[in-house]
Amino acid sequence: MDIPLNACTVTVVLTVLISLIVIGSNTAFNVITSLSSVGLLTSYIICIGCMARKRIMKEVLLPSRFSLGRWGLAVNLTAIIFLSFCWVLLFFPSRPHPDAQNMNWTILIYGVTWIAAIIYYKFKGKYDYAGPVEGINKDY
Numbered sequence: 001m002d003i004p005l006n007a008c009t010v011t012v013v014l015t016v017l018i019s020l021i022v023i024g025s026n027t028a029f030n031v032i033t034s035l036s037s038v039g040l041l042t043s044y045i046i047c048i049g050c051m052a053r054k055r056i057m058k059e060v061l062l063p064s065r066f067s068l069g070r071w072g073l074a075v076n077l078t079a080i081i082f083l084s085f086c087w088v089l090l091f092f093p094s095r096p097h098p099d100a101q102n103m104n105w106t107i108l109i110y111g112v113t114w115i116a117a118i119i120y121y122k123f124k125g126k127y128d129y130a131g132p133v134e135g136i137n138k139d140y
Helices: 005-024 026-056 069-089 106-128
Strands: none
Touching: 005 026, 026 069, 069 106
């Protein structure tokens, strides 16, 4: 068998453990699923935003087999607007007039994570980052 057994096992175990959270607290499970969706949308917005910036600045795009042509910028901007709208909605509670039990705490966790990441970067990360390898000797 040619499958990554260790990776599959870890994925199954973590999925089962996260699924068990719903037994203890429905709110905690909703926060975890909402937070993962916010993280995915954040990464999509950043990637599409980088492509849109390259198109706006008229920078050369990397060669690829597929191109949106002159519609590329319009598609990128439409995607950013749509994803930003969805991103904001993920922070709202599921019901009107929520109490502490039904509140969507995703914004708190997301915000604290961003603040911690910025503080870490300011005081440690920017001094320890080695960066990517810029030149590789292909004579081997």
